[in-house]
Amino acid sequence: MNVRRLIPAAALPSAVLLGLTALTACGSGPATADNKDGKLKVVASFYPMQFLTEQIGGSHVSVSNLTKPGVEPHDLEISAKQTAQLNDAAAVVYLKGLQPAVDAAVKQSDVKTKVDASTLTKLEQHGNEVGGHAAEHDHAADGQSHAEAGSDPHIWQDPVKYAEVARGIGAALEKADPAHAADYKKNTDDLVKKLGDLDKEYAAALKNTKTKVFITTHAAFGYLAERYGLTEEAINGLDPESEPSPARIKDLQKMAKADGVTTVFYETLVSDKTAKTLASDASLKTDVLDPIEGITDKSKGTDYFSVMRSNLTALTTALGAK
Template sequence: MNVRRLIPTTALAGAVTLGLVTLSACGGSSGSAAADGGKLDVVASFYPMQYLAEQIGGDHVSVTTLTKPGVEPHDLELKPKQIGELGEADYILYLKGIQPAVDDAVAQAGVKNTVDAATLTTLEKHGTSAGHEPHDHGHEEGAHEEDGHEHAHEGEAGADPHVWLDPVKYAEVAKGVGASLEKADPDNAAAYRKNTDALVKKLTALDTKFETGLKNSTTRTFITTHAAFGYLAERYHLEQEGISGVDPEAEPSPARIKQLQDTAKKDKVTTVFFETLASDRTAKTLAEDTGLKTDVLDPLEGITDASRGDDYLQVMEANLAALQKALGAR
């Protein structure tokens, strides 16, 4: 454990004078990081987890992310150094099912305060569109249908992990993260609680904006390259039609393209959405073939200079504006 990060500078200087730094560095961290006057060393798997850790942790945490800006999270491969450093963290926040390399590394790290965000809300299965079951998942034991979608048990294969794109579910996860940080660092529990409440309030306001902003529209159907918006579509009574499945790099079949062309005509679809971190080739080809426009709908898996905003809330508001325009919301 890199204990030096948890020792205030003045104490460190005193320890150097006494020749005690080597002793303190051998012993791992015990109890609250804040008890040593330092910050809780938090490792987040990718941007949606990083955002929660930073917003809720505030000044009491030092957050690093395993997925650098511009890297497609699904494709992340960890360097041995990153895997080694993971075991030194005070607290790990990840979302099981998005990044296989991270899931494996977290399991090996054995850090006591490890939180899987997927356990903090209910995961569901979403196909390429609402009410369409994906070809590769099928109906699995342990799931049940309700209102045209399925609820999946924690960690079940085929569950859609993109919960952060639904502000209501993301708020549920935020509450769980806040409670777990209170437990990991009880000395700063009041601050974590206050920050959680503030974030949940912002997410509730965002939910209201989406609800009112998408209430009346010409069409309820949107086409996207990456079927990441199942929770968002379900929350606001929309129909997501994904060119590929939940994997942004999957190539669609000719039959799927034909199906999308028919749907676009029938449901008066105006726009094919692509994203910033994955190839837009298929979206642009489909749009050209069907005479549709293209625009960005950001699954918020990472923030880059190309993002329409500097953080989660700004990019989600840009997503809302793009959806309103594409759906003819008024």
């Protein structure tokens, strides 16, 4: 079983402070609500950032998403209209390293409050190469940023890390809109508790399984695997559009037989062709494991929590939970 190093929860305070230091550098004073309805105008880069901001901001924020439902976030290109939308916002919440076009647009924008989720928790390396997991390395020690190091950005797949990001976003909204700071803090606390409950559900359901190995189309579930003592084997690497080699496919077929793998998981926003071909050749089942990069009518749920629980059901079935 490939269980990767867990990051202690004690790392959170320094991570949040790092994020807030970055926020302070982006503007000399609190952002103002400039919507006609008096709400704080916030732009989110893609669904996981939108979800946190809406849950924490509640009725005090108006959140728009740069990545429309059904669009693969990694491939997003920013239009002139979206650039104007970004410049008109009081705050932007994004995840550096996931969407290069967003990173560039945010860097060039005049938005006062820039919340980079990658500064709010510890990023690691998972599956940067097709067929293997990259060796871990502490890039903070040599001055490289997470984006430069090529770290795995899929932090929302781990409820514990997602809660750390929620804390940082909550603190940023309190700073940007101090008039409603008490509400932001309460909403953050409520959300963190729900994420804690979800973490407990996953830990209990995946504690005893027949196998600890699962196969996915691309390496979006490294943090989830790490948190719950599982091993993700991705057909592709972190890039969902990359193509596996024939040797990789053959290795996966052998591994599936040796480790008792029953299911090849695919996702809703990219082609399922390779996953279904592998499953057919190896006499395996297929099912959806949603990376939750966007919610569409094909999603097995209407929000982050419902899709995460749907994913848990799929995992417990495929892994033979006892």
